[in-house]
Amino acid sequence: MKINLLGLALTLLISQYAHADEYSLSLHVKGVKNNQGNIYVELYNEAKSFRKSAQALAILKAPAQEGMVTVKFDSLKPGHYAALAYHDEDGNGILNKRFGMIPTEGYALSNDPEVIGPPSFESSDFEVLGDADINLTMRY
Numbered sequence: 222m223k224i225n226l227l228g229l230a231l232t233l234l235i236s237q238y239a240h241a242d243e244y245s246l247s248l249h250v251k252g253v254k255n256n257q258g259n260i261y262v263e264l265y266n267e268a269k270s271f272r273k274s275a276q277a278l279a280i281l282k283a284p285a286q287e288g289m290v291t292v293k294f295d296s297l298k299p300g301h302y303a304a305l306a307y308h309d310e311d312g313n314g315i316l317n318k319r320f321g322m323i324p325t326e327g328y329a330l331s332n333d334p335e336v337i338g339p340p341s342f343e344s345s346d347f348e349v350l351g352d353a354d355i356n357l358t359m360r361y
Contacts, residue, residue: 248262251358261307262292262306264294301347310327329358330357
């Protein structure tokens with residue numbers, strides 16, 4: 222019986238340490254103008270994949286709510302990340318763009334950088350070293 226209790230204690234201890242370096246990230250998308258459609262939030266951990274939805278580390282979707290929408294990513298390792306959010310008002314699942322470049326629906330980036338041309342990972346980069354809350358401001 223002692224061996225089984227010792228084994229259980231070791232398993233619980235190892236399990237606790239295995240998840241010790243995983244954190245949650247809450248992203249608060251502010252300035253949502255209406256309740257139409259959904260808010261998509263894409264999370265990236267590499268510059269080469271930034272803004273390529275199919276290569277996002279994770280994507281969360283929440284119903285649009287005028288004012289602010291919050292999503293939470295769990296089980297993140299410490300490191301550098303960048304977030305991109307958009308207000309999919311027409312419900313087609315993508316950020317609509319004019320000429321394939323200029324967003325025609327609301328969008329937001331972590332760090333709220335001023336954007337001239339395509340935004341970069343570096344301008345939106347933030348570091349996760351523990352549980353975190355990040356604000357993004359929607360632009361229309």
